[in-house]
Amino acid sequence: MKTTPDLNPILIIDDEPPILDLLSESLTRNGYDVDTVESGxxxxxxxxxxxxxxxxxxxxxxxxxxxxxxxxxxxxxNSLTPIVGMSGTPWLLDQSDFDAVLPKPFSMKRLLKVVRQFIN
Known part of the structure; x- marks a missing residue:
C-alpha cells in the first residue's frame, strides 16, 4: 500500500519505546505516516x-x-481528531470520551481495523 500524500499522519503516544516501535512499524508497513512520542x-x-x-x-x-x-x-x-485510548484496564474507560478503546494486548489486525474505522 502506498502512503496517501493528502492524509495527515497518525500520532502514537506511549511511554514504552518497544510498543511505539511495534505500532509505528506495523502502521508504516501498511502505508500510514506515523509520529511517535513517549509522553503526554x-x-x-x-x-x-x-x-x-x-x-x-x-x-x-x-x-x-x-x-x-x-x-x-x-x-x-476543541479538536475533532479521533483519539483512541490503549489500556490494560479497558473496563475503567466505559464512560470515557475516547472515540474508541483498544484493550492491551491487541493484535495488529485489530489495530488496523480501528485505524480503518476512522481513516477511509
Whole structure:
C-alpha cells in the first residue's frame, strides 16, 4: 500500500519505546505516516504544532495521562481528531470520551481495523 500524500499522519503516544516501535512499524508497513512520542507532554506539543488524522494514546503514563491528553484535545483545542485510548484496564474507560478503546494486548489486525474505522 502506498502512503496517501493528502492524509495527515497518525500520532502514537506511549511511554514504552518497544510498543511505539511495534505500532509505528506495523502502521508504516501498511502505508500510514506515523509520529511517535513517549509522553503526554510531548504528545500535546506535537498536537499543538501538527495536524493528525488519528491519535492513539496509552492511558497510564508518568506525567500527563492519556485521559489528560484527551481532555486537552477535546476541551482546550476543541479538536475533532479521533483519539483512541490503549489500556490494560479497558473496563475503567466505559464512560470515557475516547472515540474508541483498544484493550492491551491487541493484535495488529485489530489495530488496523480501528485505524480503518476512522481513516477511509
Amino acid at each position: 507532554e510531548k504528545g500535546i506539543k506535537k498536537i499543538e504544532s501538527n495536524n493528525y488524522s488519528l491519535i492513539f494514546t496509552d492511558i497510564k503514563m508518568p506525567g500527563l495521562s492519556g485521559e489528560q491528553v484527551l481532555q486537552y484535545l477535546k476541551h482546550i483545542q
